[in-house]
Amino acid sequence: MTALPQHLKLLEAESIQIIREVAAAFERPVMLYSIGKDSSVLLQLARKAFFPAKIPFPLLHVDTTWKFRDMITFRDAAAERYGFNLIVHTNVEAVEAGVTPFTHSSVIYNDLMKTKALRDALAAGRFDAAIGGARRDEEKSRAKERIFSLRSSAQRWDPKNQRPELWRQYNTRVSPGESMRVFPLSNWTERDVWQYVYREEIPIVPLYLAKPRPVVRRQGAWIMVDDHRLPMERDEKPEMRWIRFRSLGCYPLSGAVESKATTLPEILVEMHTSRVSERQGRLIDTDQVGSMEKKKQEGYF
Amino acid sequence: MADTASLDAHELLDRILAAEDRKGLLRFITCGSVDDGKSTLIGRLLYDAELVLEDHLAALANESVNRAVTQDGFDFSLLVDGLQAEREQGITIDVAYRFFATAKRKFIVADTPGHEQYTRNMVTGASNADLAVILIDARKGVLTQTRRHSYICALLGIRDVVVAVNKMDLVDYSEAAFRDIEEEFEAFAAEIGLPNVQLIPVSALMGDNIASSSSRMAWYDGPALLDFLETVIVDDERERAAVQPLRFPVQWVNRPDLDFRGFSGTIAAGTVTVGDTLMVTRSRTASRVRRIATFDGDLHRAQAGDAVTIELADEIDVSRGDMLAHETALPALADQLQAHLVWMAEDEMIPGRSYILEIGHDRVPASVTELKHRVDVNTLERAAAKTLALNGVGVVNIATDRPIAFDPYAENRTTGSFILVDRISNATVGAGMIDFALRRATNIAWQSFDIDRAARAGQKRQSPAILWFTGLSGSGKSTIANLVEKRLYAEGKHLYVLDGDNVRHGLNRDLGFTDADRVENIRRVAEVARLMAEAGLIVLVSFISPFRRERRMAREIAGDVPFLEVYVDTPIEICEQRDPKGLYAKARAGAIANFTGIDSPYEAPEKAEIIIHGGIGDPEDHAAAVIEAIDRSFRAGTGTNRY
Numbered sequence: 001m002t003a004l005p006q007h008l009k010l011l012e013a014e015s016i017q018i019i020r021e022v023a024a025a026f027e028r029p030v031m032l033y034s035i036g037k038d039s040s041v042l043l044q045l046a047r048k049a050f051f052p053a054k055i056p057f058p059l060l061h062v063d064t065t066w067k068f069r070d071m072i073t074f075r076d077a078a079a080e081r082y083g084f085n086l087i088v089h090t091n092v093e094a095v096e097a098g099v100t101p102f103t104h105s106s107v108i109y110n111d112l113m114k115t116k117a118l119r120d121a122l123a124a125g126r127f128d129a130a131i132g133g134a135r136r137d138e139e140k141s142r143a144k145e146r147i148f149s150l151r152s153s154a155q156r157w158d159p160k161n162q163r164p165e166l167w168r169q170y171n172t173r174v175s176p177g178e179s180m181r182v183f184p185l186s187n188w189t190e191r192d193v194w195q196y197v198y199r200e201e202i203p204i205v206p207l208y209l210a211k212p213r214p215v216v217r218r219q220g221a222w223i224m225v226d227d228h229r230l231p232m233e234r235d236e237k238p239e240m241r242w243i244r245f246r247s248l249g250c251y252p253l254s255g256a257v258e259s260k261a262t263t264l265p266e267i268l269v270e271m272h273t274s275r276v277s278e279r280q281g282r283l284i285d286t287d288q289v290g291s292m293e294k295k296k297q298e299g300y301f
Numbered sequence: 302m303a304d305t306a307s308l309d310a311h312e313l314l315d316r317i318l319a320a321e322d323r324k325g326l327l328r329f330i331t332c333g334s335v336d337d338g339k340s341t342l343i344g345r346l347l348y349d350a351e352l353v354l355e356d357h358l359a360a361l362a363n364e365s366v367n368r369a370v371t372q373d374g375f376d377f378s379l380l381v382d383g384l385q386a387e388r389e390q391g392i393t394i395d396v397a398y399r400f401f402a403t404a405k406r407k408f409i410v411a412d413t414p415g416h417e418q419y420t421r422n423m424v425t426g427a428s429n430a431d432l433a434v435i436l437i438d439a440r441k442g443v444l445t446q447t448r449r450h451s452y453i454c455a456l457l458g459i460r461d462v463v464v465a466v467n468k469m470d471l472v473d474y475s476e477a478a479f480r481d482i483e484e485e486f487e488a489f490a491a492e493i494g495l496p497n498v499q500l501i502p503v504s505a506l507m508g509d510n511i512a513s514s515s516s517r518m519a520w521y522d523g524p525a526l527l528d529f530l531e532t533v534i535v536d537d538e539r540e541r542a543a544v545q546p547l548r549f550p551v552q553w554v555n556r557p558d559l560d561f562r563g564f565s566g567t568i569a570a571g572t573v574t575v576g577d578t579l580m581v582t583r584s585r586t587a588s589r590v591r592r593i594a595t596f597d598g599d600l601h602r603a604q605a606g607d608a609v610t611i612e613l614a615d616e617i618d619v620s621r622g623d624m625l626a627h628e629t630a631l632p633a634l635a636d637q638l639q640a641h642l643v644w645m646a647e648d649e650m651i652p653g654r655s656y657i658l659e660i661g662h663d664r665v666p667a668s669v670t671e672l673k674h675r676v677d678v679n680t681l682e683r684a685a686a687k688t689l690a691l692n693g694v695g696v697v698n699i700a701t702d703r704p705i706a707f708d709p710y711a712e713n714r715t716t717g718s719f720i721l722v723d724r725i726s727n728a729t730v731g732a733g734m735i736d737f738a739l740r741r742a743t744n745i746a747w748q749s750f751d752i753d754r755a756a757r758a759g760q761k762r763q764s765p766a767i768l769w770f771t772g773l774s775g776s777g778k779s780t781i782a783n784l785v786e787k788r789l790y791a792e793g794k795h796l797y798v799l800d801g802d803n804v805r806h807g808l809n810r811d812l813g814f815t816d817a818d819r820v821e822n823i824r825r826v827a828e829v830a831r832l833m834a835e836a837g838l839i840v841l842v843s844f845i846s847p848f849r850r851e852r853r854m855a856r857e858i859a860g861d862v863p864f865l866e867v868y869v870d871t872p873i874e875i876c877e878q879r880d881p882k883g884l885y886a887k888a889r890a891g892a893i894a895n896f897t898g899i900d901s902p903y904e905a906p907e908k909a910e911i912i913i914h915g916g917i918g919d920p921e922d923h924a925a926a927v928i929e930a931i932d933r934s935f936r937a938g939t940g941t942n943r944y
Contacts, residue, residue, distance in 0.1 A: 164645055
């Protein structure tokens with residue numbers, strides 16, 4: 001099973017080199033752990049990079065309090081199983097102020113619960129480098145981002161002022177207050193990630209596999225009723241449908257796809273014939289023009 | 302696959318994966334001048350190959366409203382020009398990486414900008430590509446940017462080039478137009494050494510010869526663009542690297558506990574086998590490979606491209622930045638080398654200025670000792686030059702503070718390439734490709750004499766030091782330095798004052814006041830100060846020295862000689878009132894250019910050891926304050942040391 005095909009071996013080695021570079025060149029690195037499939041792959045690569053040593057930096061999860069319950073269970077089990085140092089950060093002020101995906105627009109919600117929470121967590125930990133699982137095939141502004149992506153002391157990304165990134169020679173130098181976001185999965189595609197999960201037998205959150213779940217139809221997407229906090233609109237009644245997720249975020253903002261793929265092989269076969277992108281169900285990608293670019297400039301991952 | 306329904310998922314998946322695994326990966330870049338239609342070409346390629354996903358296509362149709370569109374109703378450039386700033390200006394600012402796969406191959410495309418000010422991004426894309434697609438507008442022919450990009454492709458070692466002659470629809474699909482360009486380009490390619498060139502007439506807008514052959518150009522019997530990309534056999538860097546001598550740059554020392562000490566890194570070339578004797582290139586110490594460790598189990602042998610951890614049999618000193626190799630085939634080790642340099646910063650490259658050179662995982666201060674010539678990428682002529690501006694390409698000699706291990710770029714793109722980083726802004730300012738080591742570096746050994754600095758200083762009963770006075774013209778540097786010298790001389794100390802004006806009469810009389818000459822001016826004076834300190838003297842240097850970079854260089858040249866920066870901080874209004882040499886008056890009248898404080902900046906020290914407020918108080922008091930500060934710093938630094 002571990003006989004990886006050539007192209008995955010190349011991607012794996014490239015990512016390991018990047019992760020090691022972060023550990024070697026920065027004083028206080030951290031790895032973002034968002035519990036999704038990309039995070040699971042990133043975690044596996046980090047374990048490989050430092051073997052036989054343990055991962056020499058903590059993992060950070062920015063918890064909006066609106067993640068799927070299955071994700072939190074999976075996160076805690078993973079921290080237990082692999083013995084990594086897990087930091088969980090929530091924007092408590094915003095929670096106490098009553099910010100939810102329903103009371104506020106997705107732009108404001110995302111800004112407070114994700115972008116601001118992340119910036120606060122990075123500042124609190126005085127982290128000078130943060131590894132994330134973003135891929136260039138996800139979204140157009142990500143396709144333009146460097147593997148080592150500089151952030152100003154205000155954590156801002158300036159797409160016009162990126163460092164040229166030549167060969168495999170990464171310029172890791174930062175001035176006081178500046179930090180680096182690092183994307184070891186930059187050159188992976190969604191298919192690569194799934195194939196790697198399959199061949200490496202990497203555990204993933206069960207929500208990626210189809211089963212009957214309670215959902216409602218909103219803005220053309222299937223939204224799962226993960227707990228009692230999801231307000232029902234008039235005439236709305238949850239129905240059971242065979243669904244799964246291609247991308248996991250906050251449950252009220254993550255659209256499911258209808259599917260009968262209950263095993264990894266079935267998911268991979270389904271992927272092979274899919275004609276829509278994985279972020280198609282992500283409501284935050286399209287809530288404003290140039291959406292992701294703006295969010296990224298402000299410090300979103 | 303009509304019978305797919307009867308197969309179970311496992312069997313079906315095995316079939317799919319087997320097919321996927323056979324596909325190779327081609328990394329290519331697209332380049333060309335502004336408005337040649339690169340983004341449109343890639344968008345069209347993806348669309349015609351039916352690789353655009355449904356939701357992306359829906360978004361594209363929506364965004365294409367109010368824009369110039371094709372007959373299909375799309376503006377294909379919007380598929381790749383993702384940034385708001387790009388859409389506003391209608392140009393591609395930065396490299397965009399796109400991924401697609403056909404039935405035959407996987408592709409990573411670096412879509413690079415045509416705009417001249419972003420040439421550095423084109424170099425970025427080319428550094429990791431196997432092949433280049435260069436676009437030419439059929440109406441315009443071979444332009445400056447075409448030449449520049451082709452030359453950079455050749456320089457970066459790309460051997461395979463496809464020239465897509467675009468907008469054939471606008472020249473009535475004329476064969477003559479195409480043949481003219483073909484002839485001109487092939488002559489140019491031969492000149493710059495691009496071995497494999499394929500020209501294809503296309504129309505990205507109309508889809509001619511993109512995914513399938515066009516009936517509108519029956520005179521062309523070559524492949525369509527996609528056919529060609531799917532089938533071209535390119536030079537396989539990894540295969541080539543595997544048969545070269547072993548190069549293992551040490552990235553990280555892996556020490557989980559006292560029982561294990563391994564060296565992690567990615568093999569840049571060659572193979573390593575358990576039992577091999579490896580040598581540390583710099584220290585020339587050697588040991589045997591005990592174990593090649595990976596998460597997936599120990600290996601007996603590993604090859605180029607593998608990310609592994611090597612454990613050696615003996616406890617020899619190896620750290621990040623070292624290179625391990627077989628004793629019989631070591632890389633070059635030198636502190637002087639010749640390289641091709643592409644300049645990537647607004648601030649011009651100035652010989653003598655100190656940068657950080659990064660090669661592999663090694664980081665070392667370095668400077669360009671000589672710009673041998675600049676290459677005019679239009680005419681390919683060698684032009685004499687003193688500096689390199691943004692996007693300039695030149696051949697340079699480089700000196701590093703300590704020897705580095707490398708191979709010529711022509712032999713290995715990984716161990717033969719480096720970047721230069723600015724020491725203040727940390728920006729990546731240069732990309733270098735090493736030609737060879739300079740012999741003189743290895744032949745000049747440091748001659749050691751029995752009488753050393755300590756002996757000379759002992760004889761003079763003093764501790765040598767360099768006092769570096771910096772400040773505006775007229776700030777009072779020389780006045781204070783003079784008083785400090787008089788007082789210490791009276792105590793029986795041995796000193797010398799190096800003064801900016803005086804040195805320019807002799808040693809530095811060949812230098813002017815351009816930035817490049819100022820850098821060289823400071824470099825020479827810092828070297829002289831160091832030699833004098835070696836002779837046991839206390840050296841007072843009184844130079845405006847306006848740039849932080851150069852004062853830092855002077856401090857580095859001083860090495861282990863105590864170096865104290867004395868900042869004479871006098872407001873420019875006062876300096877200008879004093880104007881002892883009448884220079885401010887001349888500068889204000891426009892008679893002197895590049896005058897510090899007037900039309901050339903002064904960068905105040907961020908942490909000078911001694912700060913004197915030269916606008917207030919008495920110079921005698923200032924001199925006393927300097928001597929007191931020197932004493933204090935010596936007592937703090939070396940205990941009882943008194944001049």
